[in-house]
Amino acid sequence: xxxxxxxxxxxxxxxxxxxxxxxxxxxxxxxxxxxxxxxxxxxxxxxxxxxxxxxxxxxxxxxxxxxxxxxxxxxxxxxxxxxxxxxxxxxxxxxxxxxxxxxxxxxxxxxxxxxxxxxxxxxxxxxxxxxxxxxxxxxxxxxxxxxxxxxxxxxxxxxxxxxxxxxxxxxxxxxxxxxxxxxxxxxxxxxxxxxxxxxxxxxxxxxxxxxxxxxxxxxxxxxxxxxxxxxxxxxxxxxxxxxxxxxxxxxxxxxxxxxxxxxxxxxxxxxxxxxxxxxxxxxxxxxxxxxxxxxxxxxxxxxxxxxxxxxxxxxxxxxxxxxxxxxxxxxxxxx
Amino acid sequence: xxxxxxxxxxxxxxxxxxxxxxxxxxxxxxxxxxxxxxxxxxxxxxxxxxxxxxxxxxxxxxxxxxxxxxxxxxxxxxxxxxxxxxxxxxxxxxxxxxxxxxxxxxxxxxxxxxxxxxxxxxxxxxxxxxxxxxxxxxxxxxxxxxxxxxxxxxxxxxxxxxxxxxxxxxxxxxxxxxxxxxxxxxxxxxxxxxxxxxxxxxxxxxxxxxxxxxxxxxxxxxxxxxxxxxxxxxxxxxxxxxxxxxxxxxxxxxxxxxxxxxxxxxxxxxxxxxxxxxxxxxxxxxxxxxxxxxxxxxxxxxxxxxxxxxxxxxxxxxxxxxxxxxxxxxxxxxx
Numbered sequence: 001x002x003x004x005x006x007x008x009x010x011x012x013x014x015x016x017x018x019x020x021x022x023x024x025x026x027x028x029x030x031x032x033x034x035x036x037x038x039x040x041x042x043x044x045x046x047x048x049x050x051x052x053x054x055x056x057x058x059x060x061x062x063x064x065x066x067x068x069x070x071x072x073x074x075x076x077x078x079x080x081x082x083x084x085x086x087x088x089x090x091x092x093x094x095x096x097x098x099x100x101x102x103x104x105x106x107x108x109x110x111x112x113x114x115x116x117x118x119x120x121x122x123x124x125x126x127x128x129x130x131x132x133x134x135x136x137x138x139x140x141x142x143x144x145x146x147x148x149x150x151x152x153x154x155x156x157x158x159x160x161x162x163x164x165x166x167x168x169x170x171x172x173x174x175x176x177x178x179x180x181x182x183x184x185x186x187x188x189x190x191x192x193x194x195x196x197x198x199x200x201x202x203x204x205x206x207x208x209x210x211x212x213x214x215x216x217x218x219x220x221x222x223x224x225x226x227x228x229x230x231x232x233x234x235x236x237x238x239x240x241x242x243x244x245x246x247x248x249x250x251x252x253x254x255x256x257x258x259x260x261x262x263x264x265x266x267x268x269x270x271x272x273x274x275x276x277x278x279x280x281x282x283x284x285x286x287x288x289x290x291x292x293x294x295x296x297x298x299x300x301x302x303x304x305x306x307x308x309x310x311x312x313x314x315x316x317x318x319x320x321x322x323x324x325x326x327x328x329x330x331x332x333x334x335x
Numbered sequence: 336x337x338x339x340x341x342x343x344x345x346x347x348x349x350x351x352x353x354x355x356x357x358x359x360x361x362x363x364x365x366x367x368x369x370x371x372x373x374x375x376x377x378x379x380x381x382x383x384x385x386x387x388x389x390x391x392x393x394x395x396x397x398x399x400x401x402x403x404x405x406x407x408x409x410x411x412x413x414x415x416x417x418x419x420x421x422x423x424x425x426x427x428x429x430x431x432x433x434x435x436x437x438x439x440x441x442x443x444x445x446x447x448x449x450x451x452x453x454x455x456x457x458x459x460x461x462x463x464x465x466x467x468x469x470x471x472x473x474x475x476x477x478x479x480x481x482x483x484x485x486x487x488x489x490x491x492x493x494x495x496x497x498x499x500x501x502x503x504x505x506x507x508x509x510x511x512x513x514x515x516x517x518x519x520x521x522x523x524x525x526x527x528x529x530x531x532x533x534x535x536x537x538x539x540x541x542x543x544x545x546x547x548x549x550x551x552x553x554x555x556x557x558x559x560x561x562x563x564x565x566x567x568x569x570x571x572x573x574x575x576x577x578x579x580x581x582x583x584x585x586x587x588x589x590x591x592x593x594x595x596x597x598x599x600x601x602x603x604x605x606x607x608x609x610x611x612x613x614x615x616x617x618x619x620x621x622x623x624x625x626x627x628x629x630x631x632x633x634x635x636x637x638x639x640x641x642x643x644x645x646x647x648x649x650x651x652x653x654x655x656x657x658x659x660x661x662x663x664x665x666x667x668x669x670x
Contacts, residue, residue, distance in 0.1 A: 078564075120560040121560055121561050121562070121563055122560060122561065122562040122563060122569050123562075123563045123564075127560065127569065225455040225456055225457060225462065226456050226457065227456070227457040227458075228456055228457065228458045229413075229458075234457050234462065
């Protein structure tokens with residue numbers, strides 16, 4: 001199937017992205033090249049086949065959008081109204097960014113590595129491509145990938161075909177899609193997506209703090225079945241296994257607690273080992289409701305750096321990093 | 336990977352569905368069976384492997400949700416707020432429903448075929464599974480599939496693993512997912528999803544008209560690049576190829592027209608042949624804006640039954656079948 005068709009013939013999420021974000025670029029892998037330049041000893045350029053001929057690395061990674069949870073903030077920030085669905089785990093295959101940077105050889109004075117995507121948009125009146133940088137020390141970490149496959153298949157168009165960056169542990173804006181150029185810089189990058197977007201601030205005039213690694217978060221699969229109108233979950237009486245996932249980019253998840261009384265009391269969930277150091281951990285908690293009626297289930301994760309999910313997260317202009325405790329209303333039926 | 340994990344580890348659209356619709360059932364294909372019963376000469380039951388051992392049929396089909404365009408109606412109906420993204424085309428592989436119905440042998444007096452899904456929800460206070468029926472004549476059409484693969488892969492959980500119905504030409508609610516039972520009926524089915532949901536009506540008290548086949552619709556890939564704040568498209572001056580897709584469940588698409596002046600004048604687009612009788616057709620229109628400034632691009636399809644997309648679609652309670660002309664605001668730059 002020609003790529004032009006592919007970019008349109010994707011599942012709903014593709015067209016949804018098309019409407020909300022910068023466009024999904026339609027890239028011909030045969031003519032596409034990745035160039036590496038800037039503050040390096042050797043400028044490099046790779047065809048798609050040349051990249052695929054390098055030693056492949058496969059790594060399971062959980063990626064979460066920095067705007068996950070945005071729609072729960074009030075007033076609602078202007079951008080994609082994610083509830084809690086902007087997170088996923090996949091197996092990414094590609095080449096280690098480190099090996100490419102080593103081949104290029106960074107010169108003394110290199111401070112950041114800039115990643116140029118092919119997706120374009122207009123923000124604050126300026127036409128631009130999507131570009132984000134990483135400090136050299138973050139870019140040189142061995143887990144960072146230049147990925148050309150997702151779950152064993154070529155990247156779908158909406159996930160960055162033909163090549164994307166995957167930076168484990170960081171919010172998704174870091175993992176630049178539709179990559180076409182890497183530039184090593186001797187001064188910090190001040191582009192729009194670095195200096196203006198993805199900053200935690202209250203007003204447009206503030207510089208704010210940059211969004212970086214994922215804060216701890218746990219999510220449960222809401223138990224029972226949904227009531228269409230109220231969105232409550234209806235549950236039969238008796239024992240119920242509450243299952244979920246938890247992750248953090250600031251450390252490993254060490255603890256998940258669950259509450260059935262809106263956070264008044266907490267119980268430790270059983271944690272399973274992560275599939276990889278960079279994926280969420282599964283957890284479960286056996287719950288037997290004490291009586292019929294309404295309950296509010298909550299879960300919260302704690303990571304090895306001591307970060308705990310807050311009951312409420314502070315509002316910010318961009319609606320980023322809202323890792324507040326998830327709350328699920330459940331109605332348990334009479335026996 | 337265990338299925339339990341798969342149902343959670345899907346791309347964002349999976350969890351999104353989880354939050355909005357009935358749940359995504361987690362099905363173990365090894366213990367799952369499809370049963371066929373009711374008004375038949377021979378009750379049948381198939382394991383997943385038994386179905387896959389039957390002669391496979393592959394068919395490319397465009398599926399559109401009956402609620403596509405719902406978010407453009409005012410006041411906004413209560414349900415999934417689709418803009419225009421609830422449509423897609425895939426290659427489905429499975430067995431012809433007709434061959435299974437012939438093996439079972441329908442008795443005299445059979446009027447409908449009922450499809451039972453495993454997904455559960457509560458609507459109007461009643462706990463139920465998702466069930467929809469087709470008239471015998473519609474169910475016996477040779478294009479109707481029991482599909483176990485999508486684009487050459489097992490069905491993803493959110494698309495109905497392990498088996499779903501695919502009814503070409505009809506809105507998506509007909510193509511019951513997570514299928515577990517087929518019942519031939521000698522009286523019309525009056526279940527919730529047939530008699531209450533998917534009816535075009537103004538008030539809850541009306542019976543309304545059933546939603547059936549897809550009305551004609553054309554969509555363009557918005558040209559140029561998006562302005563984040565206004566959602567306008569920014570376009571360089573000069574020739575621009577506007578591309579899109581068009582489909583109808585009421586006939587073949589015979590014509591697509593495009594307007595650059597908000598529908599005052601229309602121009603015929605060039606139509607490509609459909610990939611299959613049941614998929615959208617590609618189209619393109621070469622446009623050279625006469626001057627810089629603001630334009631409103633529109634497109635409309637006409638099918639072989641003479642149906643044309645309306646400029647505006649009438650409001651209805653469920654927000655169904657809104658096939659109004661798509662409108663895209665474009666700003667062409669100065670030369």
